[in-house]
Amino acid sequence: MEIQLTVRLGAVMSKMNCARGATLRNVLIENGQSPNRGIHCSGLGICGTCLVEVVEEGGRQRKRACQIRCFRNLEIILLS
Numbered sequence: 895m896e897i898q899l900t901v902r903l904g905a906v907m908s909k910m911n912c913a914r915g916a917t918l919r920n921v922l923i924e925n926g927q928s929p930n931r932g933i934h935c936s937g938l939g940i941c942g943t944c945l946v947e948v949v950e951e952g953g954r955q956r957k958r959a960c961q962i963r964c965f966r967n968l969e970i971i972l973l974s
């Protein structure tokens with residue numbers, strides 16, 4: 895089953911599909927929207943440069959995109 899991501903960067907919103915369980919950072923990179931800013935750890939989870947905001951009921955939470963597995967539809971805000 896495919897998962898749908900809604901990704902916002904400023905006023906621009908895009909939709910992308912991914913396989914269930916895919917890593918958010920990888921999906922964003924494959925779609926030309928790397929969340930990383932500057933030098934990074936390539937997804938090892940130690941640099942913190944891949945922070946995104948995940949929109950959830952009750953608000954937004956900042957999380958590392960390389961540590962998020964997509965098991966449900968997500969709304970993501972990229973930090974500029």
Ligand code: FES
Nearest residue numbers: 937939941942960
């Ligand atoms: S890429 Fe370094 S923490 Fe995610």
